[in-house]
Amino acid sequence: xxxxxxxxKLAELEGKGIIPGAKARFVHSQNMTLAYWEFEAExxxxxxxxxxxxxxxxxxxxxxxxxxxxxxxxxAGMVAVIPPNARHSGKSITQCRLADVFxxxxxxxx
Numbered sequence: 795x796x797x798x799x800x801x802x803k804l805a806e807l808e809g810k811g812i813i814p815g816a817k818a819r820f821v822h823s824q825n826m827t828l829a830y831w832e833f834e835a836e837x838x839x840x841x842x843x844x845x846x847x848x849x850x851x852x853x854x855x856x857x858x859x860x861x862x863x864x865x866x867x868x869x870a871g872m873v874a875v876i877p878p879n880a881r882h883s884g885k886s887i888t889q890c891r892l893a894d895v896f897x898x899x900x901x902x903x904x
Contacts, residue, residue: 804830812903813839816886820903827900830893833857833886841883846896848876855890859883 802821809817815837821828827846833855841860850859852868859866859874861882868874876882 810903813837818903820900822899822904825898827896827903828893829896829900829903831891833890833892835886835889837886839884841881843879843881844896844900845878846898846900847878849895850874850876851893851895853891853893856887857890857892858885858887 804819804821807819807821809819809832811817815834816839817832819830821830850868851873852870854870856870857868859868859882861874861876862880866874867887
């Protein structure tokens with residue numbers, strides 16, 4: 795039998811303001827974290843790195859992502875793979891929604 799806690803309604807998850815102008819809803823499994831981000835336009839994500847693998851999917855809008863000094867303009871439907879420990883930053887060009895998958899789980903986002 796499956797654990798009923800594994801079925802969630804995204805809209806019912808509390809949004810957390812991680813940076814000004816952006817909030818995220820997090821889903822954690824034993825090994826991964828899934829983050830749904832909502833960015834206002836013109837919000838900067840500071841340069842950082844972490845030991846987690848990350849896949850970013852642009853769901854709506856335009857987001858500028860810089861990975862290891864190389865800048866990419868990502869639009870809805872595009873996906874970026876960010877290796878562990880890679881320096882990266884970003885900026886929402888428009889209001890946008892993103893989904894991030896992290897492996898292993900992001901304990902700092904629990």
